[in-house]
Amino acid sequence: MRATEASLPMLNTTDSPQEGEMGKKLEVKCHRIISSESPAKLYCCCGVITVLTAAVVALSAALSVRKTEQISIKKTYTPCPRNWIGVGNKCFYFSEYSSNWTSSQDSCMEQEAQLARIDNQEELNFLRRYKGIFDHWIGLHRESSEYPWKWTDNTEYNNSVPIQGVENYAYLNTHGLNSARVYVNRRWICSKLNSYSLHCQTPFSPF
Structure with a gap:
């Protein structure tokens, strides 16, 4: 009987695994x-x-x-086309060639513009400075000395700046506004509203 007991391995009195085996099992589970x-x-x-x-x-x-x-x-909505100069709400074009008043107006109309209309003192001062030594046609005309001056859209000019001379077509020179016969060849200035003003339909202010 004792020999049999001695041949049996020693068993842990607790039914739980040993601490080393427990750690290994936990490590395996974590992995x-x-x-x-x-x-x-x-x-x-x-x-x-x-x-x-x-x-x-x-x-x-x-x-x-x-x-x-x-x-x-x-x-x-670029304000002014190429080779045009913006002042206020308008664009101005200064020609490099000379022509009579009627042909000058036709050239402006081809660019969807008119011979220059001057609506305030700022524009007048600018045009006088920028035109250089040349005289330029602008958009004022009349039927005769007995009729009022008008712009190309038939709006009457209020004579805020006197026009010198007795002829019926106006041009801008170094001293201000003067008049000449229609067939005289001069450079000219075109004007039109810039793109922003056209988009917003901003009207001209009288001058």
Whole structure:
């Protein structure tokens, strides 16, 4: 009987595993948990990165479209055409050639303008400074000395600046406004409302 008992291995009186075996089992479980969760975390990160990348691309595209629209608007409503000069709400064109009053008016109309109309002192001062040494036709005319001066749109001139001479077509010289016969060749000045004013339908102010 004692020999039989001696041949049997010694058993732990507690039914729980030894501490070393317990630690190994817990370590194995932790590795399993980490191994099972890591791919999920990786996929999640990839998903977040993909979403953020798509958002950045969409935002860049939206900004590009907005920039294109702004450029388009700027092109559409450029204040004055090329070779024209803006003053106040109007654009002025100074010719480099000479012609009579009628042909000068025709040239302005081809550019959707009229021979220059001067509506305030600022415009008059500018035109006198910018025209240089040359005399330029402007849009004032009359049928005879018995009739009032009118602009090309038939609006009467209020004579705020006297027009010298006895002829029926006005031009701008260094000293102010003067008159000459229609067939005299001079340079000319065209004027029209700028794009912003046309868009807003800003009327002329009388001068």
